[in-house]
Amino acid sequence: MFEQFLALIRKYEIIAIYRHVNSDxxxxxxxYGLGQLIFDNFPEKKIVYMGASxxxxxxxxxxxxxxxxxxxxxxxxxxxxxTANLARLDGDNFEKLAATVKIDHHxxxxxxxxxxxxxxxxxxxxxxxxxxxxxxxxxxxxSKQAASWLYFGMVGDTNRFMYEATSxxxxxxxxxxxxxxxxxxAIYQAMYTRxxxxxxxLTFIYTHYQYRDGLAYYILSDEDLQHLGITRERGxxxxxxxxxxxxxxxxMAVTENRAMHNWRxxxxxxxxxxxxxxxxxxxxxxxxxxxxxxxxxxxxxALIQDLIEAIKEExxxxxC
Amino acid sequence: MFEQFLALIRKYEIIAIYRHVNSDxxxxxxxYGLGQLIFDNFPEKKIVYMGASxxxxxxxxxxxxxxxxxxxxxxxxxxxxxTANLARLDGDNFEKLAATVKIDHHxxxxxxxxxxxxxxxxxxxxxxxxxxxxxxxxxxxxSKQAASWLYFGMVGDTNRFMYEATSxxxxxxxxxxxxxxxxxxAIYQAMYTRxxxxxxxLTFIYTHYQYRDGLAYYILSDEDLQHLGITRERGxxxxxxxxxxxxxxxxMAVTENRAMHNWRxxxxxxxxxxxxxxxxxxxxxxxxxxxxxxxxxxxxxALIQDLIEAIKEExxxxxC
Numbered sequence: 138m139f140e141q142f143l144a145l146i147r148k149y150e151i152i153a154i155y156r157h158v159n160s161d162x163x164x165x166x167x168x169y170g171l172g173q174l175i176f177d178n179f180p181e182k183k184i185v186y187m188g189a190s191x192x193x194x195x196x197x198x199x200x201x202x203x204x205x206x207x208x209x210x211x212x213x214x215x216x217x218x219x220t221a222n223l224a225r226l227d228g229d230n231f232e233k234l235a236a237t238v239k240i241d242h243h244x245x246x247x248x249x250x251x252x253x254x255x256x257x258x259x260x261x262x263x264x265x266x267x268x269x270x271x272x273x274x275x276x277x278x279x280s281k282q283a284a285s286w287l288y289f290g291m292v293g294d295t296n297r298f299m300y301e302a303t304s305x306x307x308x309x310x311x312x313x314x315x316x317x318x319x320x321x322x323a324i325y326q327a328m329y330t331r332x333x334x335x336x337x338x339l340t341f342i343y344t345h346y347q348y349r350d351g352l353a354y355y356i357l358s359d360e361d362l363q364h365l366g367i368t369r370e371r372g373x374x375x376x377x378x379x380x381x382x383x384x385x386x387x388x389m390a391v392t393e394n395r396a397m398h399n400w401r402x403x404x405x406x407x408x409x410x411x412x413x414x415x416x417x418x419x420x421x422x423x424x425x426x427x428x429x430x431x432x433x434x435x436x437x438x439a440l441i442q443d444l445i446e447a448i449k450e451e452x453x454x455x456x457c
Numbered sequence: 458m459f460e461q462f463l464a465l466i467r468k469y470e471i472i473a474i475y476r477h478v479n480s481d482x483x484x485x486x487x488x489y490g491l492g493q494l495i496f497d498n499f500p501e502k503k504i505v506y507m508g509a510s511x512x513x514x515x516x517x518x519x520x521x522x523x524x525x526x527x528x529x530x531x532x533x534x535x536x537x538x539x540t541a542n543l544a545r546l547d548g549d550n551f552e553k554l555a556a557t558v559k560i561d562h563h564x565x566x567x568x569x570x571x572x573x574x575x576x577x578x579x580x581x582x583x584x585x586x587x588x589x590x591x592x593x594x595x596x597x598x599x600s601k602q603a604a605s606w607l608y609f610g611m612v613g614d615t616n617r618f619m620y621e622a623t624s625x626x627x628x629x630x631x632x633x634x635x636x637x638x639x640x641x642x643a644i645y646q647a648m649y650t651r652x653x654x655x656x657x658x659l660t661f662i663y664t665h666y667q668y669r670d671g672l673a674y675y676i677l678s679d680e681d682l683q684h685l686g687i688t689r690e691r692g693x694x695x696x697x698x699x700x701x702x703x704x705x706x707x708x709m710a711v712t713e714n715r716a717m718h719n720w721r722x723x724x725x726x727x728x729x730x731x732x733x734x735x736x737x738x739x740x741x742x743x744x745x746x747x748x749x750x751x752x753x754x755x756x757x758x759a760l761i762q763d764l765i766e767a768i769k770e771e772x773x774x775x776x777c
Contacts, residue, residue, distance in 0.1 A: 298618050298631075299645055308632035311618075312625045325619055326701075333704040336663055343660040348653070384653040 138254050139272035145236055145252065146175055146182075149214035153185040153207050153234065157220040158227040160191045162198075162328070166290020167218045167240070167262035169200055173283035174270060185213070187228030197327040198289050210234050215250075219262035222247040240265050242294075242302075260302040263290025267310035284317035288324055338365050342378050351386040351409075351448040352441065353379045359395040369394055373403040380405060386448050387411060391437060400437060402429040404444075409451045414443045458574050459592035465556055465572065466495055466502075469534035473505040473527050473554065476582075477540040478547040480511045482518075482648070486610020487538045487560070487582035489520055493603035494590060505533075507548030517647040518609050530554050535570075539582035542567040560585050562614075562622075580622040583610025587630035604637035608644055658685050662698050671706040671729075671768040672761065673699045679715040689714055693723040700725060706768050707731060711757060720757060722749040724764075729771045734763045 146152065154172050156164035172184045190202040207213055207230050215234035220226050221243035231237060239250035242259040259265050267287050270279050291311065295303045298311070315321065346355040357365070357372040365372075372392040379388035390403040402418065404411040406425040415421050418440050420429030431437045466472065474492050476484035492504045510522040527533055527550050535554035540546050541563035551557060559570035562579040579585050587607055590599050611631065615623045618631070635641065666675040677685070677692040685692075692712040699708035710723040722738065724731040726745040735741050738760050740749030751757045 301642055303635075303641065305632045305635045308628045308635065312628040312632070315625045315628065321623065322621055329701045330703050331701055333668070333702050336666075336699075336702065339659075340663040343656055343663055346656075379656075381649045381651055382653050382656065383650050 138252070139269045141252055142238055142240075142254060142269060143273050143276070145214055145238060146179065149182070149212065149235065151183045151185065151207070151209065151213040153187055153205070153213050153215045153228075153230075155187040155215060155217045155220065155226050155228045155231060157225045158189070160188060160194065160227065162194065162293025163261045163263050163290040164188075164219045165191065165194055165198060165200065166286045166288070166293065167266050169198070170263055170283050170286035170290060171216065171218065171240075171266045171269075173280060173286060174266065174277065177280045177283060178277050189227055198286060199327075200286075207234070214238070216240065217250060218266075219243075221245070223249040240269075258302070258304070260300070260304065260307045261291050261294035263287040263294070264307055264310050267291070267313060268306070271310070271313060279313070279317045281318045281320075284314040285319045285324060288314045288319050288321070289328065292324070292328065334366065338367065338372075338375060339378060341365060342375055346379060348385070349441070350445045351384065351452075352388070352444050353382065353385040354389040354391060354441075355379070356391040356400075356437075357393065359393040362392065369401060373401060376403045376405055386451065387444050389444075391431075398432065400431050400433070402431060402437070402440065404429065409444075409447050411444070411447070414440065414447060417443065458572070459589045461572055462558055462560075462574060462589060463593050463596070465534055465558060466499065469502070469532065469555065471503045471505065471527070471529065471533040473507055473525070473533050473535045473548075473550075475507040475535060475537045475540065475546050475548045475551060477545045478509070480508060480514065480547065482514065482613025483581045483583050483610040484508075484539045485511065485514055485518060485520065486606045486608070486613065487586050489518070490583055490603050490606035490610060491536065491538065491560075491586045491589075493600060493606060494586065494597065497600045497603060498597050509547055518606060519647075520606075527554070534558070536560065537570060538586075539563075541565075543569045560589075578622070578624070580620070580624065580627045581611050581614035583607040583614070584627055584630050587611070587633060588626070591630070591633060599633070599637045601638045601640075604634040605639045605644060608634045608639050608641070609648065612644070612648065654686065658687065658692075658695060659698060661685060662695055666699060668705075669761070670765045671704065671772075672708070672764050673702065673705040674709040674711060674761075675699070676711040676720075676757075677713065679713040682712065689721060693721060696723045696725055706771065707764050709764075711751075718752065720751050720753070722751060722757070722760065724749065729764075729767050731764070731767070734760065734767060737763065 154168050156168045176184055185205045187205055195202050210230050210233040213234045215231050215237045217226055217239045219241055237250040238252045240254045242256055242262050244257050245255045256265055270277055342355045346353055362372050369392045373390045376390035379385055386409050387406045392401050404415055404427045410424050412422055412424050412427045415427030415429040418429035418431055422428050431440055474488050476488045496504055505525045507525055515522050530550050530553040533554045535551050535557040537546055537559045539561055557570040558572045560574045562576055562582050564577050565575045576585055590597055662675045666673055682692050689712045693710045696710040706729050707726045712721050724735055724747045730744050732742055732744050732747045735747030735749040738749035738751055740747055742748050751760055
């Protein structure tokens with residue numbers, strides 16, 4: 138399949154690389170890693186990077202953002218990375234292109250391209266771009282820059298080789314990227330360095346979090362968010378400051394959206410299935426990581442009661 | 458050299474495996490990983506695990522501690538792991554044994570054994586045991602249990618593939634250990650799960666830490682330590698809760714030892730050389746990670762002034 142992909146790259150003059158909306162390290166890492174890999178090996182081709190800017194991550198990754206336009210869809214190869222379904226693709230015109238490829242590591246929900254390279258068992262799409270390089274190693278050269286972006290993506294999606302999807306192939310690709318001369322230290326520094334202000338947020342969470350019967354959570358009201366100088370989305374990002382605690386079977390972040398008159402809930406669990414409860418409260422997600430929305434603090438209390446019930450249920454089974 | 462090591466293992470009936478005092482994940486991981494590897498392949502041999510108990514880490518790693526005695530030194534092969542110099546070896550009689558081997562990844566200061574396998578560029582001694590297995594792969598079998606202990610050691614000493622010593626070989630060995638069927642999730646859970654009480658310590662540090670001119674630090678008096686229910690050593694362990702902050706060029710933990718009438722200082726830096734200052738205050742260590750001792754808070758203030766000077770000096774050079 139990778140040979141077929143390489144043949145398509147050889148065939149087209151213009152190559153537009155897409156990824157999902159709300160880009161993360163893997164979306165950007167696979168996008169710019171693949172783009173650089175193509176550029177290094179086929180410098181005559183025009184690479185177009187699709188999708189909105191993400192100033193924070195792009196600055197960490199050393200990516201220069203340029204607004205991209207596809208001028209001639211009928212001569213362009215489109216590659217969609219890290220995007221399970223077409224609706225989440227960031228950028229227009231994908232369906233109008235001369236040929237299309239999807240490369241993704243999510244559970245397959247929609248095979249929307251001409252060539253679909255789908256490996257749900259891979260740790261990340263960046264790992265799959267690494268696989269592509271390995272498969273075509275005899276004809277392709279991997280530069281330090283391309284390898285660096287792919288490393289950002291792999292580390293981002295595996296939480297530095299921690300999550301379950303980290304496999305022998307992940308370590309093999311990490312080895313190959315390291316051998317390309319990447320500056321691991323600089324990458325980790327870029328990914329992990331936080332501003333002093335972040336400690337104020339941690340302080341707030343650790344001094345205000347609440348704990349009941351296996352459930353730990355923090356609430357950031359609109360006022361708290363303003364006081365801390367962060368967005369609601371950023372407020373939820375800290376949910377895992379309550380992770381890895383023996384007593385906490387479920388942990389969550391609750392952030393207010395005053396404009397929408399509701400509260401966003403980010404749920405995490407070490408085993409208790411939280412997804413059914415998220416569905417009950419206008420949300421969903423994975424078994425142990427879900428999101429939900431409640432309209433007020435009364436509804437939040439109902440959700441909390443449901444979670445405590447689910448924890449009790451889980452513990453009943455565990456002790457059988 | 459590994460063939461020579463294997464020949465020694467084959468030759469002796471009793472094999473005593475040592476590691477350094479104040480054991481950590483790598484010391485125990487390499488010790489029990491190698492012991493299990495030998496046991497799996499030569500079940501007729503008697504393996505003796507030397508050194509003091511470490512109930513906390515041993516329970517996390519699933520190690521049953523048994524007080525060991527060497528009954529017949531003249532028939533015993535001794536293997537010292539992860540120990541740079543003989544003075545740091547945990548356990549007696551090493552020099553009286555029939556034959557001795559040292560396997561270590563520290564800077565070579567003392568080659569105290571008959572056969573010295575020293576690779577300072579390796580990430581960990583556990584990685585070196587992995588190298589031994591790889592070198593003798595045709596004749597040795599690697600069990601899940603042996604691989605698990607080695608993985609504990611590699612993750613411990615690299616801070617999960619973060620520290621500089623993580624190399625292509627580290628990823629290669631990680632791949633080999635994973636292929637042996639280890640339960641990565643269970644290992645990470647054992648290593649990272651913390652009691653709820655730890656959040657009280659974090660809360661204390663984040664609400665009490667002080668910041669001056671690039672230097673961040675927290676002080677735990679004897680009273681604070683008692684209040685938090687932790688030892689002085691444990692109090693220093695949290696120094697890296699102040700790591701990875703853009704504004705902090707040096708960060709440190711200061712813990713009181715009332716019985717000794719002094720304060721222990723743990724110093725870390727993102728670039729400023731702190732070792733010379735540690736030496737000035739009865740300590741030493743690495744360029745960016747050192748320890749020191751001050752007799753009172755006045756001397757601490759002098760140390761703080763020296764650190765702020767060192768930060769200024771560093772920034773002067775950096776801006777040239």
